[in-house]
Amino acid sequence: MTIRVQFWSYFKDLTGCADLTEELPEGSTVDDLLKRLHVHHPKLAVMQNSTLIAVGVDYQGRSHVLRDGDEVSLFPPVQGG
Amino acid sequence: MRAMKHQLTLTPGAIDEPALIAARQMSAGMGAAVYFSGVVRGSEEDQTISAIEYTAFAQMVERQFHLIFDQIEKRWPIESLRIVHRLGVVKVNEPSLWLEVVAPHRGEAFAAGQFLIDEMKRTVPIWKKPLP
Numbered sequence: 001m002t003i004r005v006q007f008w009s010y011f012k013d014l015t016g017c018a019d020l021t022e023e024l025p026e027g028s029t030v031d032d033l034l035k036r037l038h039v040h041h042p043k044l045a046v047m048q049n050s051t052l053i054a055v056g057v058d059y060q061g062r063s064h065v066l067r068d069g070d071e072v073s074l075f076p077p078v079q080g081g
Numbered sequence: 082m083r084a085m086k087h088q089l090t091l092t093p094g095a096i097d098e099p100a101l102i103a104a105r106q107m108s109a110g111m112g113a114a115v116y117f118s119g120v121v122r123g124s125e126e127d128q129t130i131s132a133i134e135y136t137a138f139a140q141m142v143e144r145q146f147h148l149i150f151d152q153i154e155k156r157w158p159i160e161s162l163r164i165v166h167r168l169g170v171v172k173v174n175e176p177s178l179w180l181e182v183v184a185p186h187r188g189e190a191f192a193a194g195q196f197l198i199d200e201m202k203r204t205v206p207i208w209k210k211p212l213p
Contacts, residue, residue: 008138009208052206057144059204073138073206080135080166080207081119081178081198 001026001068003033008075011051014043024066030055031062033072050077085154086161089146091139093169096176101163111160111183113190117198119178121171125211132172138206142166145205149197156196157189164197166207 006019015037022036030053038045053060054073066072098118105114121133146164153159164180171177180197184190201207 006138008206009136010210054138054141054206057141073141075138075206076208078202078204078206079209080137080201080205 001028001066003028003066004069004071005033005037006071006073008073011044011047011075014047015041026068028066029062030060030064030066030072033066034062034074037074044074047076051075052077083160085150085159087147087150088161088163089143090163090165091137091142091168092165093167096165096167096179098176098179101165101179101181105181105183106161107183108160111185113184113187114181115184115187115190115194116179116181117194118176119198120176121173123173128211128213130173130211130213132170132212133177134170134210134212135166135168135177136208136210137166137168141206146201149200149204152200153193153196157184157193159184159189159193162193162197168207170212 001024003022003024004019005022007015012018022033024032052075055064055070107114123129159182161183167177180194182190182194
């Protein structure tokens with residue numbers, strides 16, 4: 001299945017891109033996606049304890065099961081106001 | 082109790098506080114209008130700055146604010162809530178955030194406003210970058 005990943009704030013600088021796509025086996029979770037991303041983007045791995053994750057426009061945990069076509073967003077802690 | 086009215090604005094333009102205050106609407110049963118202006122400070126982590134650049138994941142900002150509005154509506158008898166957040170570069174001394182809560186009494190108006198800001202800082206995907 002195809003998953004689109006978007007990076008926000010300084011995560012764009014850590015990965016050198018605003019978005020990418022990953023091909024994952026059916027039944028993969030957010031955690032599976034993160035492990036795949038960390039191989040190619042080790043700077044992202046350093047931030048994993050503070051990384052916030054959304055699928056679509058809702059927050060999700062690492063055990064969330066992804067579906068084909070999902071859009072996953074990864075970003076640092078928010079700072080509005 | 083009627084549904085709480087709410088208005089969310091994300092804007093690259095300056096926040097026009099007099100115009101916002103002039104547009105206030107309150108029904109006869111309302112006794113409190115609390116508004117708050119969040120202003121960019123001239124320093125960030127002991128460094129002097131000239132401005133802050135705000136970026137946002139706009140679709141998710143809307144979703145997360147509406148989840149907060151739903152919680153507020155369940156907890157307090159708020160008549161209306163308006164919030165404006167700047168995006169892009171906001172200079173020192175300019176407001177980056179403006180909000181208003183209209184309620185029957187000051188207690189719930191202050192409490193709802195505080196809750197809104199606290200939750201925004203926890204869940205709404207807006208980020209800031211200090212500019213020297």
